[in-house]
Amino acid sequence: YQVMQEICRSHVRINERAVLKSPPFLKGRYKMVRYEDMARSPLEEIVAMYEFVGLEMTEQLEEWIYTVTHGQGKGTKKEAFDVTSRDAVTVSQAWRTILPYNKVRHIQAVCKGAMSLLGYRTVHSEQEQKRLDIDLLIPREPYSFSWLPAKTEHPSNS
Template identity: 30%
Template structure:
């Protein structure tokens, strides 16, 4: 969360033949008790099978596991329907884009609509661990590709602080940073062990050619180049429409949006914004918790206010 995943997801959403889903696991939250349901839902979705999803959403919401806004997943049989351009254009579901939509969507029709796309794409933040995807990789019916987006934890925590702090609440960095770093550490270690011998993870041929890690900072600095890499990784042709969308959504004027959930950003300004939001003490707390991760991901540590404020000093 707050890693730039919405922008990365839009690179797929803008493609006219990709069935994009914005956080289809939202209704399950990040609870350990819902891990099996998250996996089952993601496995079904990867095969364009939506028949079991309504029941699973309903059980999650009724069981009190769902976060805010998840009731809409139950009402529509689909989470964040307004975020999926492919879905909105299908006349079996809507008369015109987002007008006259037949909700709740029939899961059989949803499955058929998905099957008319080149493939489905899911943006997932509720299921945090790479190893949970291995059973899907083992399914010969699915040619899964995994894009693992990471971001400087200082920037992630700064963004969460900006979003979740208000007049009555101050986001506690110290109380939240360990979960972020531990999850990131677990995934980095698992990725390191994919093709080499590690004590805790067996190397697996399943991941060969199916895993790609991206840093948000590289996406921001080289959006067109990285977008082409991503499209090549999943076997999509790079459409000029996508290039225009990227140019419009990453130029400096885009930074004027006040919506903290917008995908329009001055992309290079977004990389260093955390330096104006975090104090030195907050920065040091995050660095101490994520020291090994930051080293492996090539982020530079700072130790004084001068370096924090020196925007000419590149930290990634």
Template identity: 30%
Template sequence: MKIKRLFILLCMIVLLSFMSTMFLYGPILNSGQVTQHQEPLLESHYLVEKKRAQVVLMTFRRSGSTFTGELFGNNMRSFYLFEPLHFLRFFNKRPVDPGYIKNVSRSTLEAILSCQFTKLPFHTIWYHDFPDYMCYYGSVLRNTSFCSSTRQPISAIYREMNNRCKQSDFVAIKTIRLFKIKHLERFAVTPGTNLKVIHLVRDPRGTINSNKRHFRTSVSNITSLSRDLCNFIATTRQRVKDKSIWNGGSRYMELKYEDLSLNPLKISKQIYDFIGFNLPNEIVTWIGKNTNVTNFSNGSMVVAKDSKTVPFAWRQTMNLQDVLDVQAVCEPVMKQLGYRLVKTENDLRDTELNLM
């Protein structure tokens, strides 16, 4: 009898636990469509209403993308989003098929670039997972209800974002979570699109050193991280070379972070020429205020810096063995990009020796 009562009690506890979970998280999970049985993402195509530009700044983390993205974020005629794929971390602790994640990622980007936020595949999770600090980047987004403390229905907020996005000259995103440029190819050939992809690259030694400094607990194997970084760069460059969709220079631009840092005004003009617009006065002013700062913070996403020295600071802080480990993995890519190798401590520390 006691065993029977114990069994009934356990069943009641399990039932109550399930009901409480659904009560707390059910609205988010259901409205976000967190299920692998739904497949509208595979056939989702978005129509772009007018010939506005869609700009994607893609790169590996710690390669200068926060600074570079501000060239769009401070333009009052752009609709800029900082790391819109941040919510994908929601899937990290769940056994989800990688192919499904690819479709979620691709469909999210397509909805944003088409200014159709109401069609985001995980619109509730995307909204709730969007960190507050992301509203610091992007002048137009910062002034929407999305970044306001005023409570409004998500549907109303997304309709407002649709309208503000469609009123812009171009929509731009920067992401460190898009590892294959081919995921943009379906959107690139959609009628009416004007896709512009900027692939930001940096000297792998500087990227790895910055990762090691800012992610001490997670960066334990420099060789493995170097392999991930340089495979990403190599496969992107090879895909661009192999696929005619990226040939001709109208859709794809490779940008060196060091070039932008050394000549911010000149390279910024080239970037805006590539996306089809003149460099606005507010960006010229922003460049003047944020590239000659000598007393700056070393925070992970600080944009106000001495741009001519920051990209090369790794040469004074990175130990020679780490440099040699990165070069051992990344030498082919580094040579393609025009970065010179070092062999000695003197070469590494000698700032008069140009490594580009």
């Protein structure tokens, strides 16, 4: 739990330094990406990343992204770090059915600040943890975790 606590503190420090108290040299050069957003909308998120860095998506890459994120199930423990075709949303939610609630509760306690800052809801019971119909990800506001490059116009200015 000490390692988790330090990881969470690090996320808070990174967010403070890059988003809340950003130095001028980072303006337009930093984009926060949450794993769960990638799992839910992989193509949309990756296209946004490519646009952010000024690259264009290829059709072959789009097809590969779809194939690798729209497989069946969460895969096996042996495949955990292999690039195989799995259901990305199911993989991102696997902890909810695998981890015991007492561990989840402890991790939430040591990472409460980071979870709140980065847009994650906590669970308050084992039943709530196991209910996959309860969304634990707070939707991001457009552009709330990134700075727009100088050449990009904010949608409200269009």
